[in-house]
Amino acid sequence: xxxxxxxxxxxxxxxxxxxxxxxxxxxxxxxxxxxxxxxxxxxxxxxxxxxxxxxxxxxxxxxxxxxxxxxxxxxxxxxxxxxxxxxxx
Numbered sequence: 001x002x003x004x005x006x007x008x009x010x011x012x013x014x015x016x017x018x019x020x021x022x023x024x025x026x027x028x029x030x031x032x033x034x035x036x037x038x039x040x041x042x043x044x045x046x047x048x049x050x051x052x053x054x055x056x057x058x059x060x061x062x063x064x065x066x067x068x069x070x071x072x073x074x075x076x077x078x079x080x081x082x083x084x085x086x087x088x089x
Contacts (some may be wrong), residue, residue, distance in 0.1 A: 033072035033082040037065035061087030 037043070042055040042063035055063040059079040067075070067082070075082040 029069040030066040032064040033067040035061040036082040
């Protein structure tokens with residue numbers, strides 16, 4: 001095997017490994033977490049709107065942010081913990 005072939009084989013292996021590392025992040029399960037989104041960074045839904053990025057207050061209890069599954073209720077904000085259900089703001 002000459003040097004060029006070896007370099008191509010190594011580059012291909014590296015590219016394959018990097019592609020496999022990216023898969024878990026894309027396939028990661030998420031859940032809707034209410035009360036943790038900053039103003040304008042919600043993923044959707046609130047009492048006065050239903051569109052992504054339209055929250056007008058930080059930590060709005062009626063707006064959710066998608067977070068990795070199992071992490072919502074452990075998130076602490078100045079207004080309390082995240083919730084899997086909408087909260088009265």
